Amino acid sequence: MAFLPFYIPKQKQLKVVIVGGGYAGMAAMTALFRYAPDCKITVIDPCSQHIKITHLHETFRYPLSDLQIPFADLAKRFGFRFIQAKLSVDKNNLQQWQIDKQFVLNDEIIDFDYLLITTGCGNKDSDPVENVLSMQDFINNSGSELLSARLAQHSDDSEPVISVIGGGATGIQFLFEVKQFLFRKKIRAKLRLIHSRERVLEQFPPGFHTYVESRLHDLDIEFYPNTYYSNQTSDKIILQDKQTKKEFECRSDLSLLFVGKKQKNIFEANCFGQVTINDSLFKNIFVAGDCSHFNSLGSNSLSAQSAVRKGKLVARNILRHSSVLSLLEPYLHHELGYVVSMGHADAVGWLASEGNVITGLPALTIKELVESQYDLLLMGIDTYLV
Ligand SMILES: Cc1cc2nc3c(=O)[nH]c(=O)nc-3n(C[C@H](O)[C@H](O)[C@H](O)COP(=O)(O)OP(=O)(O)OC[C@H]3O[C@@H](n4cnc5c(N)ncnc54)[C@H](O)[C@@H]3O)c2cc1C
Numbered sequence: 001m002a003f004l005p006f007y008i009p010k011q012k013q014l015k016v017v018i019v020g021g022g023y024a025g026m027a028a029m030t031a032l033f034r035y036a037p038d039c040k041i042t043v044i045d046p047c048s049q050h051i052k053i054t055h056l057h058e059t060f061r062y063p064l065s066d067l068q069i070p071f072a073d074l075a076k077r078f079g080f081r082f083i084q085a086k087l088s089v090d091k092n093n094l095q096q097w098q099i100d101k102q103f104v105l106n107d108e109i110i111d112f113d114y115l116l117i118t119t120g121c122g123n124k125d126s127d128p129v130e131n132v133l134s135m136q137d138f139i140n141n142s143g144s145e146l147l148s149a150r151l152a153q154h155s156d157d158s159e160p161v162i163s164v165i166g167g168g169a170t171g172i173q174f175l176f177e178v179k180q181f182l183f184r185k186k187i188r189a190k191l192r193l194i195h196s197r198e199r200v201l202e203q204f205p206p207g208f209h210t211y212v213e214s215r216l217h218d219l220d221i222e223f224y225p226n227t228y229y230s231n232q233t234s235d236k237i238i239l240q241d242k243q244t245k246k247e248f249e250c251r252s253d254l255s256l257l258f259v260g261k262k263q264k265n266i267f268e269a270n271c272f273g274q275v276t277i278n279d280s281l282f283k284n285i286f287v288a289g290d291c292s293h294f295n296s297l298g299s300n301s302l303s304a305q306s307a308v309r310k311g312k313l314v315a316r317n318i319l320r321h322s323s324v325l326s327l328l329e330p331y332l333h334h335e336l337g338y339v340v341s342m343g344h345a346d347a348v349g350w351l352a353s354e355g356n357v358i359t360g361l362p363a364l365t366i367k368e369l370v371e372s373q374y375d376l377l378l379m380g381i382d383t384y385l386v
Contacts, residue, residue, distance in 0.1 A: 004035040004316060008324040014039045016318060017112040019087050021045035021071055022053070023304045023374070024289025025118035027311030028318075030377055033078045036319055041080035042110065043071065044087050050074060050378075051139065054304050054371060057173040059142035060181040061344060069378060077380065083110075089117055089265070091277050098282040114284050114318045117275070118311060121290040121302065122262045132232050134257040135170075143174070144181060150254050151187060160189045161251050163237050165229045166258035167195030168203075169340045172212055174258060176343040179219055192222035192252075194229050194239060201340065204350070207357035208340065211348045229255070261290065261302055271296030271330040272321075273314035283321070286314040298331040308374065309333040312384065333386065339367035 016032060018025045021043050032039050049068040056067065075082040085105055094117075097103050102111045123135040133146055147162075154160045164175045175193055182189050193200070193216065199209040200216075200223075216223050226242040237252035267287045268276050271294060275282040288310035290302045299306050310331060317328045339349030339358075347363035350356055358366070373383050 001037055002034045004319060006323070006325050006327040007035060007316075007319045009036065009319075010323065012113075014114070014319070014322050015042075015112050016040070016114045016116065017042045017044065017110060018116045018118060019044045019089060020118035020120060020289070020291070021047070021050050021074075021082075022118060022120050022289060023307040024120075024292075024311035025116070026050060026074070026378060027308040028116055028118065028288060028315040029074075029078060029080060030380065030382065031312045031315035032319070033080075033380075034382060035316065037079070039319075041078075042083060042112075043075070043080050044083045044085055044105065045071060046084065046086040048072075048084055052371075052374070053139070054374075056135075056138055057143065057170070057177045057341070059138065060144050060147070060177040062142075064142040074378065089119060091267075094267075094275060094282060094285055095277065095280075098285050101284065112284075113322060114286065116314060116318065117267060117285065117287045117291060118289045118307075119265065119291045121264065121266060123260070129232060131234060131253065132255045132257055138174075143177065147178065147181060147254075148185075151189065154253055160253040161192065162189055163192050163194055163229075163232070163250075163252045163255045164258070165194045165255055166260065167193055167197065167200035167225075168258065168260060169201065169338075170260075171195075171256075171258035172200060173341050174256060175221065176215075176341070176346070178256070179221065180343045190222070191219075192224065192250075194224045194227050194237075196226070196228055196242060198225050200225075201348075204338065204340075205354045205357055207350075207359075208348050211357075211359050212340075212342065215342060215346070229257070229259070266291055266293050269294045271298075272317045272328040273310060273331060274317075286318060288314045294331045296331045298333045299335050301335060303335065303338065304374070305335055305338070305370075306333065308377070308384070309386075336386070337366065339363050339370070341367055 049070050052067045071082040102109055200212050201208040228240040230238040232255040236249045238249050240247050269287050269292050273286045275285045275287050289307035293300050313331050337351035339347050341347045348359045349363040376383050
């Protein structure tokens with residue numbers, strides 16, 4: 001058992017329920033296991049497998065199964081109970097659960113001393129449409145299979161046109177993977193990027209969009225800035241010019257939709273990660289990851305990096321809150337960098353300070369190092385220094 005400062009366990013075996021087995025949930029689970037191996041942990045998630053989603057765009061190169069870890073395996077490794085279910089979490093439920101310290105799931109009463117909500121914030125997916133692939137499709141099937149199957153349906157002799165919607169980090173990572181996939185498979189197809197803003201990757205330093213846009217040009221990927229996506233029909237995409245609001249259409253056989261996160265069901269928390277609703281503090285209910293907004297100096301960005309840091313912090317605070325001293329640690333983590341990959345051999349990112357933009361292999365190496373840190377965490381080896 002590793003030593004956690006200010007944690008002096010009481011005699012009672014602690015019961016912690018984690019709702020959501022993504023990055024924040026798994027980081028919290030491993031930290032609880034590390035500092036309090038006798039803690040009774042239950043993880044609830046609707047999926048049977050944890051998915052290392054930050055690699056999802058790589059399924060144009062690797063099988064999807066490489067990114068999936070059955071919760072049953074993790075449960076065995078870390079000694080927790082896994083329940084495959086979707087729990088309805090809202091403010092009213094949380095209020096009741098804080099009083100009851102229990103809830104009913106699949107006709108079973110689940111008791112807890114502490115409840116941790118790490119349900120993420122979901123993607124802004126639309127209803128399934130023919131000739132449109134969205135994030136959920138890529139979560140269920142590998143990119144290479146999905147694209148091959150769609151392109152095989154293209155019957156006439158013309159060059160198929162693929163439209164990627166969304167010039168944020170996810171859209172850009174998928175776009176370059178698609179380009180390289182087409183090249184590797186010697187498939188002739190036209191690729192275009194549709195983005196609602198003037199520049200791609202606008203939330204990052206200017207070096208990001210300058211680099212990415214120059215690569216778009218080099219690789220002959222058509223770029224439509226300031227353009228909204230409206231619809232994809234059997235062979236056309238309907239777009240709208242942001243300034244003039246005029247609709248226009250272009251030839252398109254397939255659209256890949258990466259239009260961002262829902263940003264709903266986000267719970268406010270104090271600087272220790274305890275949920276607050278209308279100024280009431282829920283001492284036994286913590287939150288972490290994309291579904292949380294901490295009122296603290298730390299970063300609330302929707303990233304795996306913040307999710308892992310928040311997850312680890314709230315696990316430590318749960319233990320400390322349960323202990324004799326009840327001295328909690330505020331969330332102060334700031335992003336250490338961010339790298340957006342651009343296929344198997346290129347990337348753009350910043351490290352240490354936003355002014356320090358790096359590209360190419362050095363950027364890619366940093367991304368791989370960060371990803372392998374998370375892989376190690378899931379094996380029970382914590383290499384995170386901050
Ligand atoms: C393609 C892609 C690439 C990315 N690349 C990067 C990157 O390079 N770097 C980076 O920092 N971030 C990256 N991100 C963002 C990062 O993945 C997220 O910020 C991170 O996953 C958030 O972790 P989380 O635990 O809060 O939520 P999630 O990882 O989304 O996990 C939420 C979990 O909760 C479960 N759940 C949802 N609702 C319920 C419910 N009602 N009951 C029970 N369980 C529920 C879900 O099934 C899921 O397992 C990327 C995202 C994508 C999609």
